[in-house]
Amino acid sequence: MTPSDEEVYRRQKIGLAWLAAYLITTGIIVWSVYLVRARTMQSLNTPEARAAWEEWRQAAANSSHEGPVQRKTPSSPEPPGLVLMRDHFGVMLAAAIVFGSALFAIMMFFIRGALSSTHHGPD
Secondary structure (H helix, E strand, O other): OOOOHHHHHHHHHHHHHHHHHHHHHHHHHHHHHHHHHHHHHHHHOOHHHHHHHHHHHHHHHHOOOOOOOOOOOOOOOOOHHHHHHHHOHHHHHHHHHHHHHHHHHHHHHHHHHHHOOOOOOOO
16 A cells, blocks of 8 residues: 555655754754853852852852861862863753754654554553
8 A cells, every 4th residue: 555645645744743843943942051150150250259169169168077078179170160161061061962962862662652643552
């Protein structure tokens, strides 16, 4: 049984709609990650933020001997969020795209299954 031309055309339209939805979703993910990076860089790349981080490091070093667990003092002279978004941004962006794509594929699978026209239940 071969599908009719109308059925092939309908499936192509649905495939293109899913592709467009995926590209829009991926675009939103990339734009969001860049927006978060810009805001993080703007807020943590200031002398005030570095001073606050250094103050926290000193407080952590002073309190590392209190309590049953010994705290390790962070060694980075810069806030971790700044280092993450500046030095490891490519990895962050790739991870966001990979996990976003996986979530999109799962949602597409569920939606297509829910909208399928086959009915196998009792009559």
